[in-house]
Amino acid sequence: xxxxxxxxxxxxxxxxxxxxxxxxxxxxxxxxxxxxxxxxxxxxxxxxxxxxxxxxxxxxxxxxxxxxxxxxxxxxxxxxxxxxxxxxxxxxxxxx
Numbered sequence: 001x002x003x004x005x006x007x008x009x010x011x012x013x014x015x016x017x018x019x020x021x022x023x024x025x026x027x028x029x030x031x032x033x034x035x036x037x038x039x040x041x042x043x044x045x046x047x048x049x050x051x052x053x054x055x056x057x058x059x060x061x062x063x064x065x066x067x068x069x070x071x072x073x074x075x076x077x078x079x080x081x082x083x084x085x086x087x088x089x090x091x092x093x094x095x096x
Contacts, residue, residue: 005034009074022081024064029080032056032064037095041087043067043078055083055091063088 010016019029035056043053051069063083069076
């Protein structure tokens with residue numbers, strides 16, 4: 001992404017382990033989040049936190065779903081995983 005790039009908040013004990021459990025690296029999650037062609041998707045919020053979802057592509061071309069929240073001025077990735085075939089079609093359709 002050109003221009004503004006947010007700070008990402010990573011915690012080895014929580015969100016790093018959560019994305020790694022889905023075979024996604026923190027760098028890949030950041031890439032997909034910063035994809036200028038990312039497509040909004042549903043995310044379940046909690047009573048205390050608004051969460052957002054996007055379908056985005058990594059620099060290597062992997063299409064991921066990333067769920068994140070804004071915390072103290074940073075982007076906190078809650079989870080990230082490979083997009084389903086349906087989500088991949090949605091991303092490609094909106095991107096073109």
